[in-house]
Amino acid sequence: MIPRRLLLPIALGVALLQIGVLVFMIASRAAILRTGTEVTLQVEPVDPRDLLRGDYVVLGTNISRIPAAILTETPQGDGAASEQTIFVRLKADGDGIWQAVAARYDAPPATAALAGEVDIRGTTHRLWSSQTEFIDVLYGIERFYVPEGEGRDIERNLTTRAFTMKVSVNANGAAQIKSFYDGATLLYAEPIY
Amino acid sequence: MTAYVTRVRRDIDRWQQNGLIDATTSDALRADVATQGAARFSFGSVLSMMAAALFSAAILIFIAANWEEIPRLARVAMLFALILGGYAGGAMLKLRDHPAFGEAAWIVAATAFGASIALIGQMYHLSGDEKQAILVWGAGTALAAAALRSAPLTVGSVLLGVAWMLLYSLERWSAYDLPLSYPLIALVLYGLSFWTESRVSRVLLILSVFLFAFILYWQHETVLVPIWLGLASAALFGVARLWPVEAERYLGLGSELMILGLLGFLVAVGIVQIDLIDEPGFLIPSIIAFAGIIAALLLGGAHNSRLRQLAYAAFIFQLGFIYVVMLGSMLDTAGFFVVGGAVLSLLAWLITRLERRFAADAAQTSGDAS
Numbered sequence: 001m002i003p004r005r006l007l008l009p010i011a012l013g014v015a016l017l018q019i020g021v022l023v024f025m026i027a028s029r030a031a032i033l034r035t036g037t038e039v040t041l042q043v044e045p046v047d048p049r050d051l052l053r054g055d056y057v058v059l060g061t062n063i064s065r066i067p068a069a070i071l072t073e074t075p076q077g078d079g080a081a082s083e084q085t086i087f088v089r090l091k092a093d094g095d096g097i098w099q100a101v102a103a104r105y106d107a108p109p110a111t112a113a114l115a116g117e118v119d120i121r122g123t124t125h126r127l128w129s130s131q132t133e134f135i136d137v138l139y140g141i142e143r144f145y146v147p148e149g150e151g152r153d154i155e156r157n158l159t160t161r162a163f164t165m166k167v168s169v170n171a172n173g174a175a176q177i178k179s180f181y182d183g184a185t186l187l188y189a190e191p192i193y
Numbered sequence: 194m195t196a197y198v199t200r201v202r203r204d205i206d207r208w209q210q211n212g213l214i215d216a217t218t219s220d221a222l223r224a225d226v227a228t229q230g231a232a233r234f235s236f237g238s239v240l241s242m243m244a245a246a247l248f249s250a251a252i253l254i255f256i257a258a259n260w261e262e263i264p265r266l267a268r269v270a271m272l273f274a275l276i277l278g279g280y281a282g283g284a285m286l287k288l289r290d291h292p293a294f295g296e297a298a299w300i301v302a303a304t305a306f307g308a309s310i311a312l313i314g315q316m317y318h319l320s321g322d323e324k325q326a327i328l329v330w331g332a333g334t335a336l337a338a339a340a341l342r343s344a345p346l347t348v349g350s351v352l353l354g355v356a357w358m359l360l361y362s363l364e365r366w367s368a369y370d371l372p373l374s375y376p377l378i379a380l381v382l383y384g385l386s387f388w389t390e391s392r393v394s395r396v397l398l399i400l401s402v403f404l405f406a407f408i409l410y411w412q413h414e415t416v417l418v419p420i421w422l423g424l425a426s427a428a429l430f431g432v433a434r435l436w437p438v439e440a441e442r443y444l445g446l447g448s449e450l451m452i453l454g455l456l457g458f459l460v461a462v463g464i465v466q467i468d469l470i471d472e473p474g475f476l477i478p479s480i481i482a483f484a485g486i487i488a489a490l491l492l493g494g495a496h497n498s499r500l501r502q503l504a505y506a507a508f509i510f511q512l513g514f515i516y517v518v519m520l521g522s523m524l525d526t527a528g529f530f531v532v533g534g535a536v537l538s539l540l541a542w543l544i545t546r547l548e549r550r551f552a553a554d555a556a557q558t559s560g561d562a563s
Contacts, residue, residue, distance in 0.1 A: 002342050004288060011284035011299075014337045015277045018306045021333065022273070022313065029317040055259050056318075143320035147261045177318040190317070193266055 030192045032176040036168030037118045039090055039098040043163040043180075045155075046142075056145040057154050061165070063088060063120070064142070066100040068132045072109045086124050086137055087173055091117045097164070103135070108173070121173030139175045141167055146188075157182060201226050238293035242345065245297035249304035256308045256315070265316055272312065275305035280337070296345045303334045303349055327357045335385060344391035347382070351394045354378050355401045362408045375405055387445060395446055399453045403460050410464050419464035426457030427485070434492050451493045452500050458485050459507050470518055476529065482511050483533060487540070 002010060042062040066088060089102040089109055101117070102109045108119040122137035144165075146154065157163070166178040179189040202223060209219040252275070256268070263271075279302025287295035307330040313319070314326060331353030338346035354375070361372040379398050386394040403422070410418040432440045433450040440450055462485065465478040486504050494501045512530075519526040 007288060007341070008281065008284045010340050011280040012277075014340050015280040015302065017336070018276055018333050019273050021329070022269075022306070022309045025310070025313050026269070026316075029313065029319075033317075055257055055315075056320075138320070140320055140322065141318065144318050145259055145315040148258045 032170045033168050033192050036170040039167050042097050045158045056143045057151050063100045065134045065136050070103050072102050072104045083123050086122050087119050089119050118169050119173050120169050120175050141175050141177050241293045241297040245300040248301050252308045256312050272305045272309040276302050306333050324360050342389050344389050347389040347391040347394045351382050351397045403457050419461040423458050423461030426454045430454030448497050455489045479515050
């Protein structure tokens with residue numbers, strides 16, 4: 001048994017440690033929102049029939065599937081079978097939507113990003129072959145949580161109207177959804193905390 | 194009342210009638226059995242654990258509902274308060290001699306930790322890292338279990354570890370990727386279970402390793418996996434039979450060890466059987482299955498009623514399984530069963546003779562002694 005006089009201090013220590021881990025998680029996410037570069041992405045429905053799973057909407061964006069042609073380095077061999085990190089360079093087009101202009105496995109493209117460009121980090125599951133035309137990438141922003149019951153409206157409208165979202169990308173390429181727009185109308189904006 | 198208590202009482206009655214013990218001793222023994230039997234199973238602690246499970250589920254579902262009436266920072270604060278109050282309150286309850294309520298409060302606190310991770314995922318719309326979330330939750334729970342020496346928290350961390358392993362393997366099904374770190378995690382939790390005296394955790398961990406082997410086979414389709422599993426299980430059984438004292442000290446599974454050994458063996462043989470279904474080689478694992486079941490019965494069945502029950506159930510299952518698989522050629526099945534029956538009859542005859550001789554020897558020895 002734990003000595004009686006130590007039990008309460010230990011319990012408090014465990015509680016504070018766990019709370020500390022949680023505070024750290026919140027702080028690192030908030031830091032991305034505060035300091036990251038803001039990019040606007042076009043939201044695309046993933047599967048029109050089953051967008052809403054539970055209390056979040058599954059989203060795709062205009063950079064969820066990138067052409068293999070923009071890879072700055074062709075991967076050697078068949079590529080690794082498991083999950084792979086990929087960096088995608090984004091640049092705003094004439095309409096203010098950011099598009100993928102370059103990409104590289106494992107590290108950001110060798111040439112430094114110019115002003116108005118930002119590198120976003122994602123993971124890809126796809127096996128590489130010389131016939132690969134498109135690469136599916138996940139950025140950790142494929143989900144938008146909504147209050148219970150509100151997902152259906154978004155689900156309905158997403159197939160008919162243009163939705164966009166603003167995403168904050170920090171220097172390491174980590175991305176974080178900032179706000180969600182129906183056309184020009186702001187639907188949700190996330191407070192930092 | 195447990196089956197054990199009933200049986201011991203019957204034995205005490207018999208010993209008293211035969212004059213082996215006097216009335217005072219038998220009364221003392223009965224009283225001891227009554228109090229110890231009651232201590233083994235307490236409705237209070239079971240109900241408090243059920244209450245903790247209900248509270249925990251309520252917390253998780255409440256967070257999942259993403260209710261906007263309470264601002265999310267307030268929700269975060271509520272969960273933090275639950276974590277702090279749960280661990281500290283649990284410690285106070287333990288100090289005031291309510292151990293069951295104390296453990297229940299700790300379970301609620303550990304759940305609040307997990308719910309907080311989920312809430313953060315919701316606040317920042319994180320996608321695709323459930324695995325990591327479960328891992329952090331499980332690690333936090335294991336840490337709390339170690340610091341507080343709590344058996345229920347250990348069980349909780351084992352369940353979270355298993356959930357992580359399942360999520361990991363099912364999510365990446367196509368990628369031929371298995372959490373190879375899982376055996377390491379299982380080993381660490383196994384060590385933890387000695388510190389927190391949680392036998393349930395050890396049984397769950399051994400079962401989870403069987404599940405892990407099954408998934409490993411499923412993804413790679415190599416018969417090597419069940420062969421290793423079968424050999425390891427047989428080795429466990431052998432250790433339990435030959436060195437029970439050491440087995441208890443290092444594995445801490447008591448009479449469950451033999452049962453788990455047999456179960457692992459059956460899982461392994463079952464995998465090979467499924468692998469070889471509709472192939473001529475199917476008979477080989479089937480024969481091994483029967484041989485293993487009979488061997489387990491002969492070696493360990495005498496003093497282990499649950500092992501006997503598992504062996505009987507497996508025997509009947511194998512009969513049905515082989516019959517269904519070989520339905521295409523009924524004559525073969527019939528022939529196989531006739532040979533099997535003949536072998537078992539011979540075995541039965543031999544064993545009966547041996548048992549009689551042992552019994553006669555024993556009677557003679559005791560006769561000489563008196």
